[in-house]
Amino acid sequence: MNENNKLRDVFDAIADPTRRRLIRLLAEAESGEIPLHELTSQFDMGRTAISKHLVILKEAGLVLDRKVGRETRYRLNAAPLREIQDWVAFYSKFWRTNLLRLNQLLEEEDI
Incomplete structure (x- = not known):
């Protein structure tokens, strides 16, 4: 998805403190990306809730993901x-x- 074809407003995507924290975690990732299970371990909520937040960030173009085997890894697209x-x-x-x-x-x- 390119920047001109976003499904969600960037301001809407960062309005939630959980999503802002996800952005920060991804920005600080030493390897550039973090698996979903590692992101989930940083919050007091389940995998499904974190996944929903990541979908919103992805729709705004702020997060990119890739599958590595059965694992999904996320990285920040700060543009x-x-x-x-x-x-x-x-x-x-x-x-x-x-x-x-x-x-x-x-x-x-x-x-």
Whole structure:
């Protein structure tokens, strides 16, 4: 699935704390990928629940998987996170500009 053909919004996919933790675990994976059973062992929920979260991340293009025998291994595809970074960067610029204007206004009032 390519980035332009995502089934789910990236913002929706990262809205859940479990999915954000899965992303972090995958990002920190030394081998670049983690088997499902290892991911499941990091949570107080069952394999089915973790699998459902991984499906949502996969639909957003954030996770890729591959079968190795009977095991499914997952790895992070961080490229879709760029959309979030761009969104946050826009509002960071917005706040910097407005705080600068506020600072200038407060300085003018002190005169």
